[in-house]
């Protein structure tokens with residue numbers, strides 16, 4: 166089975182959900198004739214890192230976001246890995262990803278497990294503690310958020326449980342672009358999975374962001390890469406390739422988890 170993928174590399178308007186939603190609508194309309202199977206948005210795409218105003222602008226239980234992306238999924242008949250948003254809960258605000266299928270059903274949600282202190286997340290956000298596994302078209306997938314890619318053991322938990330595609334949504338700064346590319350390629354090679362990584366472009370008051378959204382195959386080959394500007398990156402992935410690579414070098418069968426204690 167093949168999937169057409171589209172990453173929306175947005176220049177997120179700082180603290181302005183209304184403007185960001187308009188941008189998302191425009192980009193879906195731009196994609197209308199391409200009929201993508203999966204559309205991916207970046208991290209905190211509705212608010213950006215306007216952390217000091219999150220109490221005011223975060224989405225109460227993610228309700229508005231879920232309604233919006235369900236409508237988009239139904240209208241454009243596409244699965245959506247809806248980046249992440251600031252979700253207001255009774256226990257604080259989380260950095261939460263929603264996944265909706267092409268029928269508009271929310272199939273999963275994942276809250277960022279590793280909070281990134283360099284961007285003050287630990288001061289404003291609560292960490293999640295659940296896996297990011299989900300299934301689309303009977304394909305086992307995982308979704309993680311930005312800093313999570315620095316934790317290979319966290320990604321491995323997902324692929325050891327069967328994930329064949331890893332979706333990464335991010336606001337990754339330009340200052341560490343080389344880490345972004347290297348870490349994503351390493352996660353693809355060591356897990357023999359597709360890595361589909363959607364970063365933001367542009368800047369906010371504290372950072373210039375890298376763009377360079379990437380689609381990487383299970384052999385580590387880069388099949389699509391954006392530049393640093395806002396735009397849409399598309400690629401077609403062949404899901405057979407995961408099984409082929411895993412058969413050629415059977416790392417999941419060869420693992421020795423009984424020895425891997427830290």
Ligand SMILES: NC(=O)CCC(=O)C(=O)O
Pocket residue numbers: 208281284310311312313315335336337338341344
């Ligand atoms: N938004 C993030 O989690 C950024 C992570 C990052 O920049 C890193 O270097 O890690």
